[in-house]
Each structure stands twice: as C-alpha cells, then as structure tokens.
Amino acid sequence: MLLAAATLSMMLIGLYQYSWTLFVKPLQVKFGWGLDTIQLAFTLFVWIMTWTQPVAGYIADKRGPRQLTLLGGVLAGMGWVATSFTETPEALYLTYGLGAIGVGMTYATSVGLASKWFPERRGLANGFTSFGYGFGAAILNPAISWIITSMDFRAAFMYIGGVMLVTLFLLSFIKRYPPSNWLPHEATSKRLSQATKAEAENEFNPRDMIKTRAWWHLYLAFFLTASTGLMVTSQLNPMGQAFNLSQSIVLTAAIAFPIFNGLGRIFGGWVSDKLGREVTMTLFFASQGVSALLLLLLGSNEIAFITIICLIGLCWGPIFTFFPSITADYYGRKNSTTNYGLTYTAKAWGGLFGGYVVAWLVTTYESFTMPIAISSVFGFTSALLVFPHILKRPRRPEPS
Numbered sequence: 001m002l003l004a005a006a007t008l009s010m011m012l013i014g015l016y017q018y019s020w021t022l023f024v025k026p027l028q029v030k031f032g033w034g035l036d037t038i039q040l041a042f043t044l045f046v047w048i049m050t051w052t053q054p055v056a057g058y059i060a061d062k063r064g065p066r067q068l069t070l071l072g073g074v075l076a077g078m079g080w081v082a083t084s085f086t087e088t089p090e091a092l093y094l095t096y097g098l099g100a101i102g103v104g105m106t107y108a109t110s111v112g113l114a115s116k117w118f119p120e121r122r123g124l125a126n127g128f129t130s131f132g133y134g135f136g137a138a139i140l141n142p143a144i145s146w147i148i149t150s151m152d153f154r155a156a157f158m159y160i161g162g163v164m165l166v167t168l169f170l171l172s173f174i175k176r177y178p179p180s181n182w183l184p185h186e187a188t189s190k191r192l193s194q195a196t197k198a199e200a201e202n203e204f205n206p207r208d209m210i211k212t213r214a215w216w217h218l219y220l221a222f223f224l225t226a227s228t229g230l231m232v233t234s235q236l237n238p239m240g241q242a243f244n245l246s247q248s249i250v251l252t253a254a255i256a257f258p259i260f261n262g263l264g265r266i267f268g269g270w271v272s273d274k275l276g277r278e279v280t281m282t283l284f285f286a287s288q289g290v291s292a293l294l295l296l297l298l299g300s301n302e303i304a305f306i307t308i309i310c311l312i313g314l315c316w317g318p319i320f321t322f323f324p325s326i327t328a329d330y331y332g333r334k335n336s337t338t339n340y341g342l343t344y345t346a347k348a349w350g351g352l353f354g355g356y357v358v359a360w361l362v363t364t365y366e367s368f369t370m371p372i373a374i375s376s377v378f379g380f381t382s383a384l385l386v387f388p389h390i391l392k393r394p395r396r397p398e399p400s
Contacts, residue, residue, distance in 0.1 A: 002117060005174040006110035006129045009069070011136025012164045013076050013103040016045060016096070018137030018258045019144050021236045026153040033089060035238060039359040041092045042234045045100045046351025050344055052104025054206075057112060057341030060177070061334070065109035069172035072109070075102025077165020084157035106168065107133070108344075109175060112337030115328045116177050123277070123325045127269025130320035134313070135262030141255055203332035204394070206342050212394040214330060219346045221385040222323055224378035225285055226350025228292055229316035231375060232257065232309060234355045235362070242368050243299045253309040260310040261317035268318025269325065277326040278388040284322070285386065288315040289379025296372045330393055 020042050027038050060068055079099015086092045110129050118125035140160065147156040209215050232239070236257065240250035272280040291312045298304035327343050328336040358371040385391065 001174060002113060002176070003125060003128055005171045006113045007132035009073070009106050009168060009171050009175075010110050010129050010132030011139070012168055013106050014133035014136045014258075015140060015144075015160065015164070016049070016076070016079075016099060016103050017042075017230075017233055018134060018261075019141055020045075020234060021254055022141060022145055022148060023153050023156075024234075024237050026148055027092075030153070031087075034363065036356065036359040036363050037089050038092075039234055039355045040089070041096050043351050043355035044093050045096050045103075046230065046355060047348045048097045048100035049104040049107065050348040050351070052101050053108040053341035053344050054338060055341075056105045056108040057337035057339075058206075060109050060112055061337045064177055065112065065175050066172060068105045069109050069175050070169065072102040072105025073168025073172050074165065075099060076106060076168055077102070077161055079103075080157045080161025080164060082161075084154040084161065102168075108337055108341050111324045111340060113175060113177065115324055115336045115340070116333055119328075119333060121273060122328055123269035123271075123273040123321060124266070125269070126324045127266040127318070127321040130265040130269075130317070130324075131262040133262075133320065134258045134265065134317050136258075138255060138258040138262065141258070145251060202330075203334045204330075204339065205335055206338055209331045209339050209394075210342070212330075214391055214394045215343070217385045217391050218323065218326065219343060221281075221285065221382040222319065222343060222346035223349040224382040224385075225288060225316065225319045226347045227353040227378050228288055228312065228375040229261070229319070230347075230350050230354030231358050231371060232312055232316075232354075235358055235368075236309070238362065239299075239368055240305070242362070243305060245300075245302060245305055249302050249305065253306050256306060256310050257313045259313070261313035264314040264317035265321045267314075269321040272318075272322060272325060276388075277322060277329060278386055278391050280318075281322050281326070281386040282383045282388070284315050284318055285379055285383035287379075288312065289376045289383065291315055292372055292376035292379055296369065296376065299368075299372075 024035070024038055027033060028035070056068055056072070076099050079095055079102060082095040082098060083092065086095055111126060114125040114129045115122055144156045144160060147159060204212075236254055237250055240247075240253065268280065268284060291308055294304070295308045295312070298308065323343055324336075324340045327340045331339045358368075361371050362368055
C-alpha cells in the first residue's frame, strides 16, 4: 500500500514534466510567444522542483513525510489550476513554479519512502516509484490532448489539475517512513542482516557526502544523462516538426515515450539489483549516447523516429532509479531523502540545457543537429564517469 501510494503520487506529479510538450504549440498559437519564452517555464519548473527537494528531504528525514506530502499535493494541484488562468509569460512562470514546489515535495518523500522501506530491493522499489513519474503521462496524455483539441489548453489545466489536487490530498494520509530502528521481516536471513548492518555503518550526512569524489562523479553523470531525456520531454513536438513529421507521429511518440521511460525504470532497477549499479549504469548511459546518434542520423524516418524515441525513454528513465538507489547504497539510509535530494539538483542543470539552451540553439541555428549531437557526447561521457573501475564506493566518513 505504501509503495502504491508513492507510485500513484508520482504518476500525477509527472504530468508537469511529461505532458508539457502538449501545451507548447497551443501556447504559441494563443499568445504568439517564441519557443524560448515558453520553454523558459519548463526550465524554471525543473529548477524549482529540483532545488525544493534537498530542503523537503531534510524536513522529511527529521519529521516524517506526512505534512510535506499534504502541502505538496495541494500546491501541485493548485499549480495546474492556476495555470489555466495565465495571460502573460510572467504569470505562466509564477503558476507553474508554484506547482513545481509541490512536485518537489511529493517527489522527495515518494523516493525516500522507497529507499527506506526496501533496503535489499532498493533498485526495484525505486523503479516502481519512478516508473509512476513517467507512466502517468502515458495514461493521461491522450485525454489531455483530447481536451486541448476539443476545448482548449485552459480546460486541460483546470480539469486535470483538479483531479491532481483531490487525489494527492487523499494519498498524503497513507505515506509514512519506517522507525529509525526498523528492519524488514526478512532481516532474519543472515545475508540481509549483514547488508543492513554494513549500510548502517556507512552513514554519511550531506556535508560528508559532497566531500567524496564518488559523489561528484555521480552528480556530473546525473546532469549529463538528464539533459537528453529532458530535451526530448520538452522539445518533442518542435523536434518532430523539424524532422518534417506529421502531428500523428509526434503524438504517437509522445504517448510511447513515457511508457518506455516508465518500463525502463522498473527494468533498470531490477537489473541493477542483479548486476550491480555501476555496471548497469555504464551500459544504459552508453546506450543513451548511441540512441542520440541514431536520432541524428535517422530521425526524419517516421518508424525510426518513434523507435528511437522509445529507446531513449528506455535508456533514460532508469536514471531516476539508479541515482536514488546508488546514493542510498553509498551513503546510507538514515539521510537518504536529504542526500538524494541534494544529488537530484543535478537535474536542474540538465533542465537548463534540455529546455532553455536547446530552445535557444534551435531558434539561433534553426536546427536540432547541434543539441542532439551534444546529447550523444553527454551519454558516452556519463558512461565513462560511472564505469566500475573509475567510480568507487566511498569510505566511511570520520566523525564530524
């Protein structure tokens, strides 16, 4: 029930990110704003949502998640409702930014819940919660697209925002963290007891964590890998137009991307529990680089475009399983919400590149060639950063 509540919460707040591309064209048509003006709202959302998480994580680790999830659900729902009334870019930035605070609170506590309750199956548990963040849009994007087409974008923000508000409010009463001395029932097994004990002896606070070389490898890899998927998430519609593809092909890709994105999170989490985080991350990040190259070469073909977008989703989605899991593996469970919240801020830089910088490059050079090529380089570089012989588990910190 706890995992289901966290997953459903993530399905709803994920609409902020994975349904955004459906609103870009209607906003351009309605107001005549430039692509870079509109995409600045997406970049601000990523930044605000991301930087909310370390603060929310710290409070949740100290006081529990319930009050934060209650407030976060209200803010997330009201953000979309308020966006339905927007008339200026400044108003759009304000209302979407308000919702971003709620998304950050809800995201932090949902991931923290998975990491704390399932120490021995952390990859798979985080896979389910992060699966929700991508998969909710796959279910609701057709409905949102229909509302936009048959009514307008304001109605889509209003109605879906209302559903988000009520559902997140009710789910907040289910969520809780385990007591500090809690162990799973399976802890009677010698293997789990030893793993839990070893983890407890390797607890890092955020200050100690950022002093380790491994964390900076993870932080940079997170930024680089986040950039490609956030580019696809925010720019899929204009990207399809740049490749001269029909709107039906773009809509198909917009529906398929979050499905593969979500499934990749579960699959990647399961594989990382079996093969180890470092090996799995290396394979997935290198595949992400290959996918970007294929998009650059074959993106104008309709079937190839949809296939490659699905492949990018499959390789990119698991980063939101890998990084919370390896952060808890390396730095302990006690401060896992805070530590991952701090690690997650790397996504803000990825959002800056994938949203505003890519829009600026496309507006300036009238092509997606450069940003897609850069994304491919990012994928291969991140694979090198987490390669097992380069990324090494940090030693236990000295008492501070």
